Amino acid sequence: MITYHDTPDTAPQITGSRSVGTFSTKSPVADDDRLFALVGRGYDGSGWLESAGIYMYCDGTVTTGFVPSRIVFMTSDTDATIREVASIDKDGLLNVVGKGYFTDDLETETRLIGGSIISGSAISAEGIISTTGNQMKIEGVSPFLSFIDTTAGQDNFAISVNTNEMRLQTTGATFGLVLTGASHADPFNIGINTSNPTHRLTVIGDALIGSAANYTTFDVNGLQTMAGTARVLRDVDFEPDAVKKGGVGPADSTEDGFPIHDYDSTNDESIKLHWETPHDYASAGTVHIHFDWFVDTAPTSPNTVTWGVEYKKQSIGDNFGFSGTTTTIVNQDITTGTPANDKKTHVTAEISLVTTGFEPGDFVLMRLFRDADASEPNATDDYGSDVRIFDYHLEYLSDKIGEEI
Numbered sequence: 037m038i039t040y041h042d043t044p045d046t047a048p049q050i051t052g053s054r055s056v057g058t059f060s061t062k063s064p065v066a067d068d069d070r071l072f073a074l075v076g077r078g079y080d081g082s083g084w085l086e087s088a089g090i091y092m093y094c095d096g097t098v099t100t101g102f103v104p105s106r107i108v109f110m111t112s113d114t115d116a117t118i119r120e121v122a123s124i125d126k127d128g129l130l131n132v133v134g135k136g137y138f139t140d141d142l143e144t145e146t147r148l149i150g151g152s153i154i155s156g157s158a159i160s161a162e163g164i165i166s167t168t169g170n171q172m173k174i175e176g177v178s179p180f181l182s183f184i185d186t187t188a189g190q191d192n193f194a195i196s197v198n199t200n201e202m203r204l205q206t207t208g209a210t211f212g213l214v215l216t217g218a219s220h221a222d223p224f225n226i227g228i229n230t231s232n233p234t235h236r237l238t239v240i241g242d243a244l245i246g247s248a249a250n251y252t253t254f255d256v257n258g259l260q261t262m263a264g265t266a267r268v269l270r271d272v273d274f275e276p277d278a279v280k281k282g283g284v285g286p287a288d289s290t291e292d293g294f295p296i297h298d299y300d301s302t303n304d305e306s307i308k309l310h311w312e313t314p315h316d317y318a319s320a321g322t323v324h325i326h327f328d329w330f331v332d333t334a335p336t337s338p339n340t341v342t343w344g345v346e347y348k349k350q351s352i353g354d355n356f357g358f359s360g361t362t363t364t365i366v367n368q369d370i371t372t373g374t375p376a377n378d379k380k381t382h383v384t385a386e387i388s389l390v391t392t393g394f395e396p397g398d399f400v401l402m403r404l405f406r407d408a409d410a411s412e413p414n415a416t417d418d419y420g421s422d423v424r425i426f427d428y429h430l431e432y433l434s435d436k437i438g439e440e441i
Contacts, residue, residue, distance in 0.1 A: 050074075052071065052072030052073075052092075053072075054069065054070070054071045054072065056069070064098045064103075065094045065098055065103065066094060066098065067094055067095065067096055067097060067098075068093055068094060068095075069093065069094045070091060070092070070093055071092045071093060071094060071103075071105065072091075072092045073089055073090065073091045073092065074089060074090045075088070075089040076088045076089065085112075085116060086112075086118055087111070087112050087118065088110060088111050088112065088118070089109075089110045089118065090107060090108070090109055090110075091107070091108040091109075091110060092105055092106075092107055092108075093105065093106050093107075093108060095125055095126040096126055104126035105126060106123055106124060106125045106126055107123060107124045108120050108122075108123045109121055109122045109123065119133075120133055121133055216232075216233055225237075225238065226238070227239075227240075228240065228241070228243070229241045239254065240256075241256055242254065242255055242256060246264075246266055247264075249263075249264045249265075250262075250263065250264030250265045250266045251263055251264065251266055252266055259436070259437070260436060260437045261435060261436040262318075262435040262436065263435075266435070267318055267321065267433040267434065267435055268433070268434050269322075269431055269432070269433060269434075270316070270431065270432055270433075270434045271429065271430070271431050272311065272429075272430040272431075272432075273427055273428070273429055273430075274309060274427070274428040274429075274430070275295055275426075275427060275428075276288070276295040276296055276297040276307075276425060276426065276427075276428075277295040279307045279308070279309045279428065280307060280308050280309060281306070281307050281308070282306050282307055282308030282403050283304075283305075283306050283308075283403075284300075284303050284304065284305050284306070285305055285306065285307060286298055286299045286300070286305045286306075286307065286406075286425070287300075287422075289424070291379075291424065291426070294426060295426075296424050296425065296426055297424065297425045297426075298422045298423075298424050299406040299408065299422060299423045299424070299425065300406075300408055300422060301408055301419065301420050301421050301422055301423075302408055302409065303408060303409075304405055304406065304407055304408055304409060304411070305405065305406055305408070306403045306404060306405030306406075307403070307404050307405075307428070308401070308402065308403050308404075309402055309404070309428075310399050310400065310401050310402065311399065311400050311402065311430060312397070312398070312399040312400075313394060313395065313396050313397060313398045313399065313400065313432070314396065314432075314434075315396050315397070315436075316396070316434040316435070316436050316437060317394070317395075317396045317432055317433070317434060318432075318433045318434055318435035318436075319394065319395050319396070319435075320391050320392060320393065320394050320395075321391060321394070321432060321433030321434070321435065322388065322391065322431075322432065322433045323388070323389045323391050323394065323400070323430065323431070323432045323433075324386035324387055324388040324389065324430075324431055324432075325345050325386070325387045325389070325402075325404070325428065325429065325430050325431075326383055326384045326385065326386050326387065326429050327343050327383070327384045327404070327425055327427075327428060327429075328381065328382070328383050328425065328426055328427040328428075328429060329341075329381070329382055329383075329384075329423055329424060329425045329426065330379050330380060330381050330382060330423075330424055330426070331370060331378075331379070331380075331419070331421060331422070331423055331424065332378060332379060332421070332422070332424070333374050333375075333378050333421065334370065334371060334372055334373050334374040334375075334376070334377035334378050334380060335370055335372050335374070335419065336372060336373070336374060337372060338369060338370075338372060339369070339370050339372075339418055339419040339420075340367050340368065340369055340370070340416045340417060340418055340419065341367070341368055341370060341406065341417055341419050341423050342365055342366070342367050342368075342406065342407040342408075342410060342412070342415040342416060342417035343365065343366055343368070343384050343387070343404075343405070343406060343407070344363055344364065344365040344366070344387075344404070344405050344406075344407050344412055344415075345363070345364055345365075345387045345389070345402055345403070345404055345405075346361045346362070346363040346402070346403040346405070347361060347362055347363075347389055347400055347401065347402045347403070348360060348361045348362070348400070348401045349391075349393065349394055349398055349399075349400050349401075350398065350399055350400075350401060351395070351397075351398050351399075352397065352398075358401055358403075361401075361403075362389075362390060363412065364387050364388070364389070365387075365407060365412050365414065365415055366384050366385050366387050367414070367415065367416045367417070368382060368384050368385070370382070370419060381426075386431070404428055406423060
């Protein structure tokens with residue numbers, strides 16, 4: 037087709053016109069009506085097959101003076117099925133079905149319009165997507181990436197960038213995860229549910245750190261609690277001059293100016309104390325006690341000292357009393373060899389209390405003693421001199437910091 041004309045816009049034109057109804061009684065076309073098509077067919081040896089085409093459709097509501105449209109590009113593969121591979125809608129947006137690549141003549145630049153990789157450079161309404169080496173850049177005023185779940189038909193996740201800030205957010209959220217910093221090379225602040233993180237990590241709302249089963253949580257008021265087996269061990273020291281002697285008590289003495297309890301070699305001597313389980317105590321959590329002690333003169337042959345704890349848990353509202361107690365002992369060998377091991381410090385194995393039913397705010401009545409006459413079952417105390425204690429030490433498991441008020 038050859039034409040000659042002095043007007044630049046005048047050229048050969050193929051026009052297809054479509055209406056609904058009849059030639060004499062026309063009606064407007066409607067959304068998704070096909071307006072025109074250019075179709076290429078190929079002969080396969082037995083017949084003509086439609087292989088490719090450019091189809092033009094109505095794309096939206098038709099009004100007087102306005103027929104919105106889209107162009108659909110169709111091709112066929114080895115299965116002889118013609119299918120849509122790309123389209124341009126009424127807003128000028130290009131949609132590529134599957135993966136579509138544009139390359140330059142030398143194939144040095146690749147632009148991926150659909151799929152999962154973007155390289156080279158492309159221009160959109162929001163800015164420029166480009167790559168340098170293994171780095172991808174999105175440039176523009178407040179550029180963003182939006183991820184769309186086509187089954188839901190809406191944006192589900194977006195990554196946006198403002199001055200010194202990057203945001204990751206879900207549909208309807210003002211902000212989700214926010215990163216702030218002067219540049220990509222500087223340390224940055226991370227904010228969750230806040231647009232202005234003031235520290236390296238700022239979380240507004242509940243937070244969970246750890247595994248699915250064992251973790252620490254921070255609630256909206258900042259209270260820290262632990263779940264599963266996540267616990268911390270806390271310590272309480274009772275110095276000899278800060279406890280009450282019970283029954284036959286050990287003698288008060290000192291060693292280099294420090295308070296000491298001297299436990300007799302023949303009489304069972306003890307101290308009594310009570311301990312209120314604190315607000316940060318983990319319900320039914322471990323509670324154990326050990327003794328720190330020494331002897332003035334180390335034995336030349338093996339000897340054993342027996343320590344014990346008699347205890348009872350009480351709750352507010354219980355009748356006060358020390359009957360129905362539980363007793364646990366531990367035997368410990370003394371390091372032999374005098375004078376090299378005189379005054380050598382020892383620590384007992386942990387004496388664990390049975391803590392079933394223990395709750396924060398309960399209190400535990402305890403008698404700590406040396407079983408010098410080995411009268412308790414399985415006791416083996418046979419050291420014939422005083423034993424000197426310089427500390428009573430209690431440890432318990434905590435699953436929180438304090439108590440919410």
